[in-house]
Amino acid sequence: MSLNKVSRQAMPCQDPKSRATNFTEVATGYSEEQALLEASRCLQCKKPLCRQGCPVEVLIPDFIKLISEKDYMGAARKLKEKNNLPAVCGRVCPQESQCESKCILGIKSDPVAIGRLERFASDYEIAHGCCEQEKAPATGKKVAIIGGGPAGLTCAADLAKLGHAVTIFEALHVAGGVLMYGIPEFRLPKGVVQTEIDNLKRLGVEVKTNMVVGKATSVDELMEQDGYDAAFIGTGAGLPYFMNIPGENLLGVYSANEFLTRSNLMKAYQFPDHVTPIRIGKRVAVLGAGNVAMDASRTALRLGAEESIIVYRRSREEMPARHEELEHAEEEGVKFQLLTNPIEIIGDENGVVKGMKCLRYELGEPDASGRRSPVAIPGSEFILDVDTVVVAIGQGPNPLVTKSTPGLELNRKGNIVADDSMTTSKPGVFAGGDIVTGAATVILAMGAGKTAAKSIDAYLKTK
């Protein structure tokens, strides 16, 4: 095979300068020619290690082979045998730490760009009309899915394919969860997400939006009165954490959830055509260095901030964001104020943010996470001149569903306790995704949704 003849095809992207002023997708996707070149690099291993790196066990060599045979629709169909949201995963999965990290080619050169090929095949399918998916005969069983994010959508699709009647209960006015409210348009176009959701509807999945479980109904009511035989809770990590420092209620301080929800879900970047406003200052500080922080800092630039600064108390090596996101942010002009942590947000006479009192840090001994722990340098206090602050230090579990569901065991942080099969302490109730693990990735939530679907199917057979 052509091991060293063809090099890994780079992802074509919009020019950083121009893209930092628009919300159109940054990565424009492989051309057919590039896809064929990249697909030719796959060794078609007999025992493909890449699959072991995938939480939903996508048939990776098989779909890549179909691409190299120019059967793109076949490749999309092959992807969908295991992955219900391939156009999403091809864009937002951290492939470098999953499938691609196991690729044999990666030992001596660069691994096959599995994610980019996944996106190519899925986009082809979206552009050319979706392939029909097979569905088992109706079983007469009803399953309620609480939360229409990646975990819930995946679980719903798998259960629908198995012939169960599935209803998704979504609190917001559209399904998709973090794919809609959290991840920006320039990284994951909402039209792509909506297409995947429409595909689920064609599988027979019912989506009830504007339904807040824990308020308008409850898990017990769904199962006892409305005849659902099982329930899956995938309500994600929707509760924003704040720093708990003085000044956090000043005008100009947003949680990342609020900032991104205004921009993504409510399309405030199209204000005033879309009526939800968002206010952006000249100098924006984003606290935190995960993917959410990168999304917020890049969004700030696009909304017109002159400077967008990531403020993080550790160093570059410890940043939890994907390398690609970090790189994109940097190319677009996001600045990094590292080894720095705010201790107070300062306001003007009208209560509007005018600065942030910070301490400088240095790295000490490794902590429980294995990362070198940041230690404040005494007397290093300084004022960072900013007028907007976005807090992106993480999210916890939203208690609306869990508190209204008696008999559901929770851990100390309020996450649902579920075993490896996503079974909870409450009979007939399964859970997965961020509500179980705490804030993680889209693909891990999808993996959990998939596992839960298997467990729910097995449970329904015993009933």
Place this chain on the structure above:
Amino acid sequence: MYPIVKRRDLTSGIVLLEVQAPEVAAKAQPGQFVIVRSDDKGERIPLTIADFNRETGTITIVIQDVGYSSKMINTLGEGDAFLDFVGPLGLATDIEKYGRVVCVAGGVGAAPIYPIARALQQAGNEVITIIGSRCKDLLILDEEMAEVCDQVVIATNDGSVGVKGFVTDALDGIIKQYDGKIDHIWAIGPMIMMKAVVEFTRPLGIKTVVSLNPIMVDGTGMCGACRVSVGGETKFACVDGPEFDGHLVDFDLAMRRLTYFKDEEKRASARDNCGGGCGCH
């Protein structure tokens, strides 16, 4: 879609809408709110529930045209529909038998206080309600309120009806009339009015609950836009409220936070200063 089955113009700029939303109506309690969106480009607007009917599956809301989106909503009529209508959100009013209670409503606050007053009366309380407005013409729901309260006192700034002055003047009269023997007070209305009521009752030590209506987006505890400071602690009004012990609320902060998008509000309104809905732009 959530059809509007009834529209009633209560007074200039204040409209009552009855909306078909059976799932919300089945669970709504006094004190809770809904979030509505009129169209695909609209904001999510929180509105406290003014009434609910479990039989007809309807929710009543009352909207004053104070901003761009509320002006748009107030152009809707019977036959129109909301695109989104979610609820019931927030915690319900703590209804129990307190004894003699006073409900103080300022302006459009009469709407959310109506189901609270009714529930308090049904729970066996002696309910006195004060409704305040700038003048007689702007007074709303006084007749409805009279049906569910033991006593209704009107206060108008210009004295065109009832007591001349603010709701606090009327409250002062009631407290004196009953020799200070008031067991519980609810105050709902503009922030400045609720602040005045809690400052008035603070030295008297009468428990006073207020209902806050800060800026919100999702209304389910996800965004934190609605954070308020209560007793020195940050709370999310959407899930921890909207009702709080008024003596613990930092009203100055709450009022400031309401102003954050004022400029954007003007920009949205300026975009179609024809009032919107005419299709000229």
